[in-house]
Amino acid sequence: MKTTSFTADIHPSQKRQLEETTFNGNSQKRFHEMDAQDFFGLPHKVKHMFKKHKQISRLYDWQIECLNLEAVKNKENLVYALPTSGGKTLVAEILMLRELIVHERNVIFILPYVALVQEKVQSLCPFGLNLEFNVEEYVGGKGKHPPIQRKRKSSLYVCTLERGAGLVDCMLANDGQLGGRSIGMIVVDELHLLGEQKRGALLESTLTKVLHFNHNIQIIGMSATIGNMQEIGNFLNAYVYTRDFRPVQLIETIKIDDAIFVINKDIDGSLNSKLNRKLNFSVYSTDMKKLDPSGIGLLVREILPSGSCLIFCPTKSSCQSIAKIVYKTIGKEVAHVDLKKKEELYKALKVEGDGKVCPLLSRSIFFGVAYHNSGLTNAERKLLEESFLSGILKCICCTSTLAAGVNLPAQRVIITSPYVGRDFMKRSTYRQMVGRAGRAGLTENGDSVILCQENDKTKIKELLERGIEHVDSCLGTEENVVYSMILSSVSTGCASSQQQLVDLMKRTLFIQQTEKLNSECTVASDLVESCVDKLRSINAFDNTIENKLKLTPIANAAVAANLDILEAQKLYTELMEASSALILTNKLHLLYLAVPYKECMTLERQNVLEIMTNLQGDQQALANRLGLTELCISQFISYGRIKNVSEIIWNKFLMSLILNDLWNKESIWTVSQTYNLPRGTIHSFLSRTASHASSILRFTESLNDKKLDHFPMLFQNIVPKLNIGILGCSSDLESLMGLPSVRFGRATQLFKAGYKTLNDVAKANKKELCNVVNNLPLKVAREMIASAKLMLLSEAETLEELAESLRADLNQSMSKSKENILWF
Numbered sequence: 001m002k003t004t005s006f007t008a009d010i011h012p013s014q015k016r017q018l019e020e021t022t023f024n025g026n027s028q029k030r031f032h033e034m035d036a037q038d039f040f041g042l043p044h045k046v047k048h049m050f051k052k053h054k055q056i057s058r059l060y061d062w063q064i065e066c067l068n069l070e071a072v073k074n075k076e077n078l079v080y081a082l083p084t085s086g087g088k089t090l091v092a093e094i095l096m097l098r099e100l101i102v103h104e105r106n107v108i109f110i111l112p113y114v115a116l117v118q119e120k121v122q123s124l125c126p127f128g129l130n131l132e133f134n135v136e137e138y139v140g141g142k143g144k145h146p147p148i149q150r151k152r153k154s155s156l157y158v159c160t161l162e163r164g165a166g167l168v169d170c171m172l173a174n175d176g177q178l179g180g181r182s183i184g185m186i187v188v189d190e191l192h193l194l195g196e197q198k199r200g201a202l203l204e205s206t207l208t209k210v211l212h213f214n215h216n217i218q219i220i221g222m223s224a225t226i227g228n229m230q231e232i233g234n235f236l237n238a239y240v241y242t243r244d245f246r247p248v249q250l251i252e253t254i255k256i257d258d259a260i261f262v263i264n265k266d267i268d269g270s271l272n273s274k275l276n277r278k279l280n281f282s283v284y285s286t287d288m289k290k291l292d293p294s295g296i297g298l299l300v301r302e303i304l305p306s307g308s309c310l311i312f313c314p315t316k317s318s319c320q321s322i323a324k325i326v327y328k329t330i331g332k333e334v335a336h337v338d339l340k341k342k343e344e345l346y347k348a349l350k351v352e353g354d355g356k357v358c359p360l361l362s363r364s365i366f367f368g369v370a371y372h373n374s375g376l377t378n379a380e381r382k383l384l385e386e387s388f389l390s391g392i393l394k395c396i397c398c399t400s401t402l403a404a405g406v407n408l409p410a411q412r413v414i415i416t417s418p419y420v421g422r423d424f425m426k427r428s429t430y431r432q433m434v435g436r437a438g439r440a441g442l443t444e445n446g447d448s449v450i451l452c453q454e455n456d457k458t459k460i461k462e463l464l465e466r467g468i469e470h471v472d473s474c475l476g477t478e479e480n481v482v483y484s485m486i487l488s489s490v491s492t493g494c495a496s497s498q499q500q501l502v503d504l505m506k507r508t509l510f511i512q513q514t515e516k517l518n519s520e521c522t523v524a525s526d527l528v529e530s531c532v533d534k535l536r537s538i539n540a541f542d543n544t545i546e547n548k549l550k551l552t553p554i555a556n557a558a559v560a561a562n563l564d565i566l567e568a569q570k571l572y573t574e575l576m577e578a579s580s581a582l583i584l585t586n587k588l589h590l591l592y593l594a595v596p597y598k599e600c601m602t603l604e605r606q607n608v609l610e611i612m613t614n615l616q617g618d619q620q621a622l623a624n625r626l627g628l629t630e631l632c633i634s635q636f637i638s639y640g641r642i643k644n645v646s647e648i649i650w651n652k653f654l655m656s657l658i659l660n661d662l663w664n665k666e667s668i669w670t671v672s673q674t675y676n677l678p679r680g681t682i683h684s685f686l687s688r689t690a691s692h693a694s695s696i697l698r699f700t701e702s703l704n705d706k707k708l709d710h711f712p713m714l715f716q717n718i719v720p721k722l723n724i725g726i727l728g729c730s731s732d733l734e735s736l737m738g739l740p741s742v743r744f745g746r747a748t749q750l751f752k753a754g755y756k757t758l759n760d761v762a763k764a765n766k767k768e769l770c771n772v773v774n775n776l777p778l779k780v781a782r783e784m785i786a787s788a789k790l791m792l793l794s795e796a797e798t799l800e801e802l803a804e805s806l807r808a809d810l811n812q813s814m815s816k817s818k819e820n821i822l823w824f
């Protein structure tokens with residue numbers, strides 16, 4: 001690795017202080033005050049903002065070193081890896097702010113999960129407001145595509161991988177411009193996702209296109225867990241920076257029977273363990289011991305009342321059963337702590353849950369315990385996360401997805417089983433879980449306990465000893481992603497020949513890793529050839545043009561809508577068929593069209609029979625229209641599947657009934673009961689549908705086909721409601737629910753208290769908001785107000801820009817007509 005002096009480019013007044021603490025490469029914790037005129041090239045007030053909004057007053061040594069790397073100053077690409085909670089985000093945020101407000105270019109920030117995108121948007125809004133840049137959220141169906149032109153201020157697009165891919169295509173099609181300005185930087189959090197099936201391949205394809213087609217964009221990638229960092233650095237043509245820094249010491253332990261052993265790694269990588277303590281079961285009654293033979297409740301008791309604990313469970317259902325065990329065994333004393341705040345949380349859950357709270361949560365939260373899994377709605381999960389962060393909840397029982405998808409630090413992490421579902425845990429998953437232990441600034445150290453059963457001993461030893469996994473490309477096994485990569489490169493005008501596509505393919509991590517094994521390989525050209533042939537065979541290319549690749553209108557619209565080509569063709573046929581006899585007496589037919597083709601949610605057989613034999617008038621009309629007759633039902637009864645109509649139609653129809661019930665204001669509890677599906681599962685389905693519906697909207701807009709020109713208007717009507725996830729919600733609440741931290745419950749309470757519009761919230765006082773909304777932390781109230789102000793400002797500026805351009809247009813035509821008058 002190159003060595004770099006980290007004192008370079010620092011204000012002279014700082015030099016003395018910095019020289020005294022020259023970085024020596026080890027992972028000690030050391031801080032620096034940055035009292036210069038500016039803050040890493042940013043206005044001084046940014047430093048105060050980090051203090052006010054993130055409670056960060058000093059940068060870690062490594063953060064300073066990294067920000068002062070020659071590579072960073074020269075705007076080279078950068079990938080950096082440090083353990084979880086090492087403070088990676090701060091470096092990325094400083095770099096992004098520099099790009100936005102100093103270089104005045106737009107930035108794309110890609111995060112892997114919807115919850116992380118929303119958290120980032122919420123926390124960056126105060127920065128956007130004060131430092132004058134736009135913050136735009138791109139998740140599911142949210143976020144205009146192509147982005148609104150905003151020339152006055154730069155924009156930060158915070159997006160998921162899927163929406164990021166769409167934004168990059170849009171940018172490539174416009175010569176590096178997006179929303180009226182150049183994109184200067186793309187930041188990717190959790191870069192190790194490159195090795196994940198499907199999403200990893202999509203990320204690889206997106207980054208490859210940027211690397212190959214646009215050399216002016218700086219790519220910044222960060223991760224905690226990559227075994228082959230240099231290889232990933234080579235792929236991204238990036239400077240590689242790694243440190244083993246953790247601000248808070250992590251003590252890893254293992255529980256075998258009643259004994260807890262501290263685990264240490266010797267220099268040669270081998271493990272040694274030392275008995276630390278034995279669990280004291282004497283505080284348990286006989287019943288409690290029976291209920292909790294592993295002593296999980298005892299492990300939680302040890303860190304109460306001041307500490308907090310995350311318990312990772314192998315399955316969704318075990319989160320609930322373990323939460324039950326914990327709240328029944330941690331002692332009654334905890335129930336009296338923070339009672340008022342717990343009541344507030346209960347009320348907030350009740351409003352959010354349409355008047356009901358899950359029976360287990362309604363008891364456990366009073367003991368400071370909750371479960372957190374995909375069976376809960378996003379809104380419920382968010383409330384529980386906020387309460388955990390503010391200390392009302394002391395213990396959350398969750399699945400491994402929380403470790404990756406939510407930023408929740410705890411004093412102790414307990415891993416109840418080394419399995420995720422049925423699979424033995426990966427090393428990276430384990431590191432991500434234990435990485436949540438310890439909270440910078442709040443605790444001196446954090447600890448983790450993994451529960452070990454006799455028959456897992458050898459495997460757990462291996463898990464603890466093993467090095468970090470390598471990131472291996474999945475692109476070669478994801479044909480659809482390769483098709484989309486080819487089509488988007490042609491559609492954006494970046495490639496028009498097979499050779500250009502081969503050159504692009506050679507730039508992928510997949511080919512670089514394959515060539516490492518066989519330098520003579522022809523994989524890139526073979527792959528491109530076979531994919532182009534396949535795409536030709538399904539008429540994705542305009543075959544009338546020779547020697548040049550050009551897409552058909554459907555393929556172009558597929559790229560614009562971020563749909564894969566086969567899906568887009570299916571959609572085109574479906575919309576054509578539907579438009580000849582679209583049922584518009586209610587929303588059912590449109591909702592049917594909005595259901596994704598690959599929807600994975602299915603209903604139980606008995607349920608299906610009950611639903612299909614009791615269809616109401618409108619439902620029956622659509623069933624008839626789709627050819628779902630009694631014959632289908634009897635086939636389903638006899639064979640468990642239907643034969644004369646496609647399974648996709650059958651499943652889409654069943655799913656559309658769920659959407660229709662919600663649209664008709666059925667409570668989510670009733671719908672959950674009718675279809676025997678958890679509320680959280682229904683909510684996730686809603687968000688997938690929102691995403692698909694907005695793809696249909698973009699597809700039909702971009703296709704510009706006369707026969708389908710009524711669809712954009714029809715979908716514009718349903719997309720906003722699908723986006724907010726509450727179909728029966730009054731439209732009065734829609735704008736409030738556009739705020740990143742506001743869901744149905746908060747919107748309802750705000751509305752009732754007279755905060756009916758974004759403008760009302762923007763003018764509100766944060767303490768007053770906390771008084772009228774149950775369980776609203778002050779920090780969230782402050783961010784809510786900032787978001788409302790920023791959204792209104794962006795809206796106002798868009799209108800002003802529109803007015804300016806209209807005026808300019810008009811002036812031009814008027815001066816032209818004057819010229820004409822003079823002429824004649």
Ligand SMILES: Nc1ncnc2c1ncn2[C@@H]1O[C@H](COP(=O)(O)OP(=O)(O)OP(=O)(O)O)[C@@H](O)[C@H]1O
Binds near residue numbers: 056059060086223224
């Ligand atoms: N210099 C600093 N001083 C004090 N706290 C800091 C500093 N830098 C970051 N933090 C805080 O440390 C916590 C962890 O930081 P961050 O989320 O950036 O870590 P990370 O390395 O990105 O972890 P992960 O791998 O989980 O994403 C955050 O609460 C952040 O505000």
